[in-house]
Amino acid sequence: MAWDKAFDRVFAPRSIAVLGASSKGKPGGVNMFIDGLKDMRYKGRIYPINDHADEIGGYKCYPSLAAVPEVPDLVIVGVNASRAEQALEECIAKGARNIHMFTAGFSETGEEEGAELAERLRGIAARGRLNIIGPNCMGIYSPRGRISPWGQLPAKVGPIAFITQSGALGYEFTHLLPDHGLFMSKVISYGNGYVMDCTDFLEYLETDPDTKYIAMYLEGVRDGKKLLEMVKRISPKKPVVILKGGVTSDGARAVASHTGSLAGEGAAWDAFFAQSGAIKVDSIDEMVDVLQALVRLPPCTGRGVGIIGGAGGNSVVAADVCARSGLAVPAISEATQSEMRSFIQVAGTSVQNPMDIGMQIRSPEDFLRVFQLLADDPRIDIILAVVNVFPRRMGARILSKMMLDSLLDYWRKSPHWKPLCISIRNPAEKVEAERYRLALTKLFLQEGIPVFKNVERAGRALYQYTGYYRRLAETPPLAM
Amino acid sequence: MAWDKAFDRVFAPRSIAVLGASSKGKPGGVNMFIDGLKDMRYKGRIYPINDHADEIGGYKCYPSLAAVPEVPDLVIVGVNASRAEQALEECIAKGARNIHMFTAGFSETGEEEGAELAERLRGIAARGRLNIIGPNCMGIYSPRGRISPWGQLPAKVGPIAFITQSGALGYEFTHLLPDHGLFMSKVISYGNGYVMDCTDFLEYLETDPDTKYIAMYLEGVRDGKKLLEMVKRISPKKPVVILKGGVTSDGARAVASHTGSLAGEGAAWDAFFAQSGAIKVDSIDEMVDVLQALVRLPPCTGRGVGIIGGAGGNSVVAADVCARSGLAVPAISEATQSEMRSFIQVAGTSVQNPMDIGMQIRSPEDFLRVFQLLADDPRIDIILAVVNVFPRRMGARILSKMMLDSLLDYWRKSPHWKPLCISIRNPAEKVEAERYRLALTKLFLQEGIPVFKNVERAGRALYQYTGYYRRLAETPPLAM
Numbered sequence: 019m020a021w022d023k024a025f026d027r028v029f030a031p032r033s034i035a036v037l038g039a040s041s042k043g044k045p046g047g048v049n050m051f052i053d054g055l056k057d058m059r060y061k062g063r064i065y066p067i068n069d070h071a072d073e074i075g076g077y078k079c080y081p082s083l084a085a086v087p088e089v090p091d092l093v094i095v096g097v098n099a100s101r102a103e104q105a106l107e108e109c110i111a112k113g114a115r116n117i118h119m120f121t122a123g124f125s126e127t128g129e130e131e132g133a134e135l136a137e138r139l140r141g142i143a144a145r146g147r148l149n150i151i152g153p154n155c156m157g158i159y160s161p162r163g164r165i166s167p168w169g170q171l172p173a174k175v176g177p178i179a180f181i182t183q184s185g186a187l188g189y190e191f192t193h194l195l196p197d198h199g200l201f202m203s204k205v206i207s208y209g210n211g212y213v214m215d216c217t218d219f220l221e222y223l224e225t226d227p228d229t230k231y232i233a234m235y236l237e238g239v240r241d242g243k244k245l246l247e248m249v250k251r252i253s254p255k256k257p258v259v260i261l262k263g264g265v266t267s268d269g270a271r272a273v274a275s276h277t278g279s280l281a282g283e284g285a286a287w288d289a290f291f292a293q294s295g296a297i298k299v300d301s302i303d304e305m306v307d308v309l310q311a312l313v314r315l316p317p318c319t320g321r322g323v324g325i326i327g328g329a330g331g332n333s334v335v336a337a338d339v340c341a342r343s344g345l346a347v348p349a350i351s352e353a354t355q356s357e358m359r360s361f362i363q364v365a366g367t368s369v370q371n372p373m374d375i376g377m378q379i380r381s382p383e384d385f386l387r388v389f390q391l392l393a394d395d396p397r398i399d400i401i402l403a404v405v406n407v408f409p410r411r412m413g414a415r416i417l418s419k420m421m422l423d424s425l426l427d428y429w430r431k432s433p434h435w436k437p438l439c440i441s442i443r444n445p446a447e448k449v450e451a452e453r454y455r456l457a458l459t460k461l462f463l464q465e466g467i468p469v470f471k472n473v474e475r476a477g478r479a480l481y482q483y484t485g486y487y488r489r490l491a492e493t494p495p496l497a498m
Numbered sequence: 499m500a501w502d503k504a505f506d507r508v509f510a511p512r513s514i515a516v517l518g519a520s521s522k523g524k525p526g527g528v529n530m531f532i533d534g535l536k537d538m539r540y541k542g543r544i545y546p547i548n549d550h551a552d553e554i555g556g557y558k559c560y561p562s563l564a565a566v567p568e569v570p571d572l573v574i575v576g577v578n579a580s581r582a583e584q585a586l587e588e589c590i591a592k593g594a595r596n597i598h599m600f601t602a603g604f605s606e607t608g609e610e611e612g613a614e615l616a617e618r619l620r621g622i623a624a625r626g627r628l629n630i631i632g633p634n635c636m637g638i639y640s641p642r643g644r645i646s647p648w649g650q651l652p653a654k655v656g657p658i659a660f661i662t663q664s665g666a667l668g669y670e671f672t673h674l675l676p677d678h679g680l681f682m683s684k685v686i687s688y689g690n691g692y693v694m695d696c697t698d699f700l701e702y703l704e705t706d707p708d709t710k711y712i713a714m715y716l717e718g719v720r721d722g723k724k725l726l727e728m729v730k731r732i733s734p735k736k737p738v739v740i741l742k743g744g745v746t747s748d749g750a751r752a753v754a755s756h757t758g759s760l761a762g763e764g765a766a767w768d769a770f771f772a773q774s775g776a777i778k779v780d781s782i783d784e785m786v787d788v789l790q791a792l793v794r795l796p797p798c799t800g801r802g803v804g805i806i807g808g809a810g811g812n813s814v815v816a817a818d819v820c821a822r823s824g825l826a827v828p829a830i831s832e833a834t835q836s837e838m839r840s841f842i843q844v845a846g847t848s849v850q851n852p853m854d855i856g857m858q859i860r861s862p863e864d865f866l867r868v869f870q871l872l873a874d875d876p877r878i879d880i881i882l883a884v885v886n887v888f889p890r891r892m893g894a895r896i897l898s899k900m901m902l903d904s905l906l907d908y909w910r911k912s913p914h915w916k917p918l919c920i921s922i923r924n925p926a927e928k929v930e931a932e933r934y935r936l937a938l939t940k941l942f943l944q945e946g947i948p949v950f951k952n953v954e955r956a957g958r959a960l961y962q963y964t965g966y967y968r969r970l971a972e973t974p975p976l977a978m
Contacts, residue, residue: 184811197927235811263814266821271829272814275850301815303925331664331715334743334752335781341746349751370755445783447677452932
């Protein structure tokens with residue numbers, strides 16, 4: 019299916035009908051979408067369809083879609099699977115084009131009828147030119163349209179789109195991104211993807227002016243060749259970050275019973291990732307980390323990380339972690355080292371990189387000087403500050419705070435300098451420690467500096483983000 | 499150096515002298531050990547040595563070690579590196595045998611004199627039969643002896659010992675373990691290890707009745723062959739978990755400027771880990787996770803994990819994560835599946851494994867039945883429950899709580915059944931979410947059930963723990 023102009027309305031519908039709205043309001047049912055619209059202060063008209071009730075959630079009920087006084091821009095279908103075909107016929111009769119099909123119970127059940135029903139749904143959709151999202155999915159979050167499947171989400175529009183076959187991961191993503199100070203253009207949870215597939219949504223997002231970065235959670239794809247061509251074409255302009263569910267054979271079986279997709283051979287997906295230019299991530303956390311780096315840091319192809327903070331063994335392990343991630347932790351130049359030695363005492367410190375100097379520096383000015391020297395060193399491409407949050411040692415906390423203050427100072431004074439990010443780790447099982455971590459994290463996110471929860475995550479994200487720009491530098495841009 | 503009977507006193511010294519105690523009490527100086535003893539309510543006698551002060555930290559000062567009215571069981575040396583040799587001569591003259599040498603500034607500085615000084619220290623130690631821990635280290639935590647370099651730590655004795663070349667990682671370890679409900683027998687931070695090396699401490703711990711598990715953070719070792727032989731011999735009786743710092747070339751350079759150790763070739767250490775039977779971990783967090791599994795779960799050689807909880811895409815990703823970790827997530831038997839189908843509806847669920855059933859089960863009894871069926875399935879060796887903590891969706895929270903209550907119920911009723919552990923993940927940047935995670939975590943730790951912070955960490959720890967028992971099953975025990 020090629021993308022259809024009418025589909026645009028899905029993201030800012032003037033009216034929404036809800037088929038299968040229940041007067042009993044059972045939890046987990048389709049009524050939650052009505053609640054979600056209310057939470058979002060959706061400004062359009064809502065039409066619950068139910069022939070046994072007068073009103074649901076404060077909205078007047080209609081006995082059928084036919085009885086609704088206009089053609090809804092979006093119909094949310096939440097009837098049982100056995101009534102799904104009939105519901106689509108009602109949409110065709112009404113002239114409605116955009117359907118979010120929440121209904122589950124198709125091929126993901128493993129029963130034979132599921133796959134047959136899928137075929138029939140495709141036939142109906144083709145006949146009625148229906149843009150069907152789903153079935154077995156949570157549908158749309160659009161801050162511009164003020165619609166959300168999960169109740170209150172930010173009304174602020176950001177540059178990141180997410181296409182997902184999992185509603186649960188859509189829920190996580192839409193909540194985690196704002197927690198990290200990142201915002202979204204459009205999120206599409208499309209479940210089994212019987213009619214519109216990820217390639218259709220990609221085609222839409224390719225030219226969507228709000229969208230600058232595209233994230234995807236995929237379990238399967240109907241036209242792998244098309245996906246490859248599209249991602250190849252799009253990723254140089256808009257980075258494409260993909261979490262593929264079912265990359266292992268155990269995961270693939272889980273996929274079959276989740277969205278009924280064919281997860282495909284691991285080898286085929288390896289080839290896809292090798293050729294497409296997509297950034298492959300292994301978890302939603304890594305996806306958020308990589309997006310942080312892409313959105314917040316300037317383009318960078320270098321791998322040389324200057325590590326500052328962390329002490330003793332922590333510095334050693336941080337260097338190992340970065341090196342294992344595919345980055346380098348090069349010794350800084352002799353000239354920089356001797357300049358650092360001029361104001362940092364020798365015993366118990368190292369100024370080679372990692373910079374294990376925390377316990378010996380006592381003034382913000384000295385910290386600032388270290389950051390500047392590090393940024394000026396030609397072997398260093400990125401600065402990574404490492405902080406561990408512990409509630410019990412106030413001295414270390416004050417010291418970390420001083421380092422971080424200097425870091426902010428450096429960042430504000432030197433916006434043209436090298437990429438900077440921070441790992442703030444809280445390994446303690448204490449609420450106060452988490453409160454302190456959150457306060458520090460917020461401080462840096464507000465300044466636009468990426469913050470990661472530990473060095474492992476920082477190293478991985480930095481490798482992925484610089485890897486994107488390395489691939490871009492190696493590949494001549496396509497003619498557009 | 500072979501282990502010496504007098505060394506035993508280090509862990510329960512009747513008296514401690516502190517050389518280099520300062521009347522100015524500068525932060526990070528040797529006085530912190532006096533403060534630490536006070537915090538621990540150490541019951542022995544403390545002798546600060548300082549010829550300019552009458553008292554330090556409330557303890558009477560002595561002008562020299564010679565003036566102290568007894569031979570101290572432990573001498574903490576915190577003088578400058580230039581005075582280190584003289585301090586050791588004073589110890590010999592006094593007849594003191596056990597030294598914790600806090601002093602830094604030796605081979606780790608990269609200056610030539612460092613290495614020469616190391617040789618001279620070894621000569622002095624041999625002549626005076628000194629048991630020297632260090633230099634450049636934090637020394638001893640012993641709950642039985644009530645001594646700690648980091649102030650208040652539990653006085654409770656546990657089965658885990660830690661030998662570490664990094665004081666910072668010693669600090670982390672000693673604070674993280676109690677946070678996870680685990681306790682220690684002895685912790686030895688030994689820094690550069692010029693005199694006593696890790697093999698000496700291992701020899702001591704091998705026969706220490708308090709110690710059942712041995713963790714190590716190593717940057718280098720003087721006698722690699724000896725270490726290999728010892729770990730081979732000890733690990734079948736007492737699992738040995740090792741974090742090796744400087745496994746990458748960047749990390750190895752960091753090691754040189756931290757403890758001045760030769761980190762050694764990566765290949766040599768690979769061979770060591772392949773032959774020794776040690777459990778190789780990559781971070782302190784992983785070390786804690788593996789110890790949780792070893793201490794809390796019964797021996798298990800199987801890799802088949804039954805995953806329950808997590809929803810949709812989270813289940814798929816959890817299966818991928820476990821499979822990538824080297825575990826298996828086998829489909830449960832047809833018989834078990836059909837029994838589950840008898841009380842769980844088909845749409846939107848999966849009972850194949852991972853069990854994606856959270857949204858459809860409404861009673862604690864049904865959850866309990868799922869756990870019991872899972873545990874009875876011959877293909878399942880370990881049960882892993884997966885919970886995500888989100889503050890905003892109360893329904894999901896209540897559901898998770900119900901699942902977890904049933905889990906506790908299962909655990910209490912069926913102590914002879916299969917190993918059980920939980921992943922409780924809080925990806926949200928919210929204090930309330932962390933408070934909820936901590937409350938849940940505590941509940942399970944109190945019952946003796948291991949809790950991991952995410953599925954990645956759970957998968958890794960379970961692979962490591964079962965791997966230990968697999969190796970043990972494959973290797974015939976040595977004659978003792």
